[in-house]
């Protein structure tokens with residue numbers, strides 16, 4: 001590879017975003033736009049006995065008010081067959097925040113005023129706001145037409161591992177909880193729908209414009225070519241903007257009805273109950289191991305709280321958790337199974353890592369439990385179990401789940417060169433003995449996760465057309481280039497990294513390469529940005545398209561130089577016969593020549609524009625080793641992360657500056673899950689965390705500086721060798737932090753602390769443990 | 773709904789508009805003045821996406837009514853750069869990769885600018901405290917801290933902000 005791969009180039013997207021000239025959906029203006037406002041359920045489970053919209057309909061500026069009954073024939077959103085969610089509540093509400101009615105008015109303030117005037121009468125039904133409540137013997141099914149709230153059950157292993165567990169020298173049962181979190185992208189959901197006779201255009205805060213176009217087309221019975229979905233600048237997604245929300249479909253339907261563009265801007269409070277939540281899993285684990293801490297058998301039973309309406313992606317996540325339950329360890333037998341339970345809560349979908357952080361948290365906590373049980377060092381227990389580089393590629397016992405090239409022990413070794421573990425342990429012990437000092441704890445996390453989602457057979461199961469990605473690279477006659485990609489970035493910096501890939505291949509200055517994305521009318525078929533697939537899958541498609549352009553350009557250049565193709569080389573945008581100082585032609589001259597058919601070699605079509613699709617041969621598996629050092633205030637129980645060191649192996653790094661940013665962002669969300677965040681409900685299904693006052697998104701003072709390092713083991717699963725890294729931090733960090741918190745308290749007999757490790761929880765442990 | 777006439781100067785450009793008494797300054801800026809760089813990220817004044825300078829002070833424009841800003845001068849993210857160059861804070865964010873999705877960025881840049889007006893040489897703790905009212909979900913903050921430090925070392929709050937603040941205090 002040339003010099004642009006691996007270069008810390010500053011981003012092409014930044015000047016617009018930094019000067020207030022970004023284009024987010026809410027910044028777009030279409031003449032005559034009307035505003036939507038929702039009437040949402042204040043109760044978690046109830047029959048709707050009456051809705052009075054009369055006063056609202058007569059309010060100033062109101063163009064219409066609709067309930068489910070006013071929209072006969074409106075199909076539900078697509079989901080698991082038999083569990084499709086209606087766009088507006090159809091006679092019953094099943095979680096706080098579910099939409100009951102919608103107002104469209106000429107102005108956002110007037111729409112909100114009118115929504116206040118809608119009167120809804122509810123007849124309470126029993127609220128089942130937890131898995132325990134929803135699976136109780138007398139629990140009535142929440143969804144119509146179903147027998148039970150357990151809506152999906154699957155056993156993913158042929159064995160229950162009982163024989164191996166029974167035969168193991170040691171056996172331990174552990175219960176772990178991965179609490180419900182909210183993605184909280186700083187831009188909430190926004191949608192601007194414009195239905196015209198010629199078709200439907202929707203501007204959307206989405207990670208998957210092509211997928212959304214397909215959903216709109218299917219829903220309205222339109223041809224896909226009549227629907228245009230545009231995702232302009234999108235203010236973060238973290239997986240939660242990959243779902244298709246009923247609000248999108250209603251905005252389009254109501255634009256059709258009022259015959260003007262309709263805009264929906266979610267408030268943050270609405271966002272906290274409308275946007276899918278993540279995680280929400282409980283794990284019942286049994287592990288068998290020997291005296292050295294060697295893991296001999298693992299059984300994990302996963303229970304997912306999938307919320308009131310199963311989300312298409314959401315219900316697939318426990319499968320990924322199951323696949324990854326062995327982590328980066330050689331475990332001879334794994335038995336994984338799961339069940340998904342419907343409750344009177346917000347639906348659960350993807351959130352950064354989506355199914356893999358849950359697995360990684362589980363197995364990393366298990367390893368620390370094993371170490372504690374044996375009185376061994378957690379690092380040593382990891383070492384005896386880590387899969388070695390010479391065992392790669394490593395086929396797990398789950399079909400098709402094959403770990404690619406990596407060096408798990410190497411990551412741990414590199415980590416330990418940056419962390420003076422002996423010294424930290426000495427300090428931990430010294431601080432323990434000094435009542436005036438905070439307690440110190442050290443936690444490790446050696447992890448592997450999935451990146452580069454596809455391939456198609458896997459991705460189809462999440463409702464996508466495929467697991468490939470597409471790119472088109474076109475040279476213009478002055479030798480500048482335009483890339484079109486099917487990925488849809490929302491902070492990842494594809495304009496920069498993909499330009500680097502093309503610059504590297506063709507020797508064009510990256511300032512002369514632009515990128516178009518997120519518009520189904522201009523971009524060829526694509527899939528979207530999620531599952532750490534931007535660089536490994538999208539980037540590989542760009543690489544292939546650029547390679548095709550290069551090959552064709554070489555052929556034309558050879559013709560112009562009257563040389564043999566195999567003798568011609570391209571350096572810094574100039575073609576010449578290799579090893580000579582003779583005549584040259586520039587890329588721009590070749591691009592211009594490509595549009596003069598009569599001057600082209602026999603059989604060469606005009607133009608320098610190529611499209612490529614990249615179907616990954618399999619998932620890639622980013623891995624790494626992280627260490628977290630915490631201090632705990634003995635008076636308040638407050639946990640401070642005082643040091644966080646990360647070694648990541650994400651394969652080829654295209655832009656180290658952006659890679660660091662991705663890792664930092666993931667770490668922040670992982671640390672936040674460990675220490676601060678939890679979506680919770682009271683018994684009546686009322687969210688306790690319905691806005692940013694009650695849900696703790698950490699600020700700058702709540703998070704530490706991070707130290708990041710790379711070990712580079714390129715994957716052979718794609719031509720770039722990149723594995724993806726967007727989700728690594730969020731996958732690795734929670735258990736590094738929790739392991740450190742438990743370590744700090746271990747002398748008190750503490751073996752586990754549930755996330756989030758809040759001051760109240762830790763203070764409680766400090767005091768009960770002290771007093772006992 | 774009662775309406776009022778307000779005179780508000782935004783980025784040095786005077787304006788005279790009829791506004792509803794309940795209209796928030798952020799909506800006035802975005803909708804009446806067409807300056808969509810200032811964002812809205814919450815409804816509880818927690819996120820800081822809407823941060824602007826109002827007569828030299830950092831404020832969350834979702835907590836100020838447009839009528840309350842009558843007679844004031846506002847500086848938004850659109851007013852920081854001149855034709856030639858971005859402000860040191862904007863440059864710092866670019867150089868240090870202090871932004872990803874860019875949604876929190878205008879508010880973050882204004883908060884950082886406000887901080888540097890008050891404290892031209894903040895240390896790490898002061899920077900973290902200075903942007904405490906602004907949430908970013910993408911960066912994990914460290915590169916934002918680096919960006920602000922870069923700005924402090926390369927020109928501080930910048931000409932537009934300094935001029936704005938001087939006018940406010942005179």
Ligand code: FES
Pocket residue numbers: 811812813814815816817818819820821822823832833834835
């Ligand atoms: S919009 Fe969140 S503080 Fe103003």
Ligand code: FES
Pocket residue numbers: 186235236491870871872873874875876877907908909910911
């Ligand atoms: S850059 Fe996305 S929220 Fe800060």
